[in-house]
Amino acid sequence: MYFYVKALHIIFIVTWFSGMFYIVRLFIYNTESNEQQEPARTILIDQFNIMTKRLWMGITWPSAVLTLIFGPWMWYLYNGFGHPDTWLAIKLCFVIGLYGYHFTLNAIYKQLSSGVYKYTSTQLRIWNEVATIFLVAIVMLAVVKQGMSLVWGLGGLVLFVILLMSAIKIYKQIRQRSGR
Numbered sequence: 007m008y009f010y011v012k013a014l015h016i017i018f019i020v021t022w023f024s025g026m027f028y029i030v031r032l033f034i035y036n037t038e039s040n041e042q043q044e045p046a047r048t049i050l051i052d053q054f055n056i057m058t059k060r061l062w063m064g065i066t067w068p069s070a071v072l073t074l075i076f077g078p079w080m081w082y083l084y085n086g087f088g089h090p091d092t093w094l095a096i097k098l099c100f101v102i103g104l105y106g107y108h109f110t111l112n113a114i115y116k117q118l119s120s121g122v123y124k125y126t127s128t129q130l131r132i133w134n135e136v137a138t139i140f141l142v143a144i145v146m147l148a149v150v151k152q153g154m155s156l157v158w159g160l161g162g163l164v165l166f167v168i169l170l171m172s173a174i175k176i177y178k179q180i181r182q183r184s185g186r
Contacts, residue, residue, distance in 0.1 A: 008083040015076035018069045022108075023141055025066025029111055030134035032058045034127045036118050055119060062115050070108055077101070097147040104140045128178060135170050142166055 032054055039050035081087060081094075090098065110133075117124055125133070143163055150159075 008080065011076055011080045011083055015073065015080050018072040018076060021065055022069035022073050023137060025061055025069055026108065026111060026137045027134070029058065029061055029066060029115070030130055030137075032061065033114055033118060033125075034130045034134070037123055037125065037127045037130060040123050058115060058118065062112075066108075066111075070105070074105075091151070093147050093151045097144055100140055100143045100147065104137075104144070107136055107140060131178075132171070132174055135174065138170065139163070139167055 036051060036054040036058065039047060039054060042050060078087075081090075114125065114130075146159065146162075
């Protein structure tokens with residue numbers, strides 16, 4: 007039973023992350039559509055709102071809920087909710103942060119659905135990478151477990167964030183030069 011629950015947990019983690027990665031792209035496209043002239047503006051925003059709603063309500067939210075069901079179930083089958091190892095406790099902290107990130111995306115979803123544009127496309131592009139940081143941290147902890155030094159793990163994560171933010175900056179400069 008444990009391996010079936012684990013497989014389902016992994017499947018819903020993958021679909022949840024897929025939804026979180028793609029939803030922010032749709033937020034970016036929706037925000038950029040708001041800068042277009044009519045009638046393109048209305049047509050694009052209407053289409054992105056439909057796509058966003060289907061993705062968020064049909065895939066991302068259900069996957070987040072099912073991940074939350076299968077994760078603790080897997081932990082119970084493996085350990086009986088016993089005291090978590092250090093790696094698992096740290097991973098659970100990242101998972102809590104990931105759900106916090108999910109709720110911020112939900113807030114942005116509601117704002118954009120109401121026609122409120124609080125963030126620029128550049129800010130959303132940066133925010134999109136937060137899910138990547140959580141993904142790297144959680145997967146490394148789940149796979150490497152006790153073999154990872156806390157210092158090296160955090161150092162590697164900080165280096166990864168620096169590289170990611172540098173890539174975003176370089177990409178922005180390339181887009182500005184090409185006029186996109």
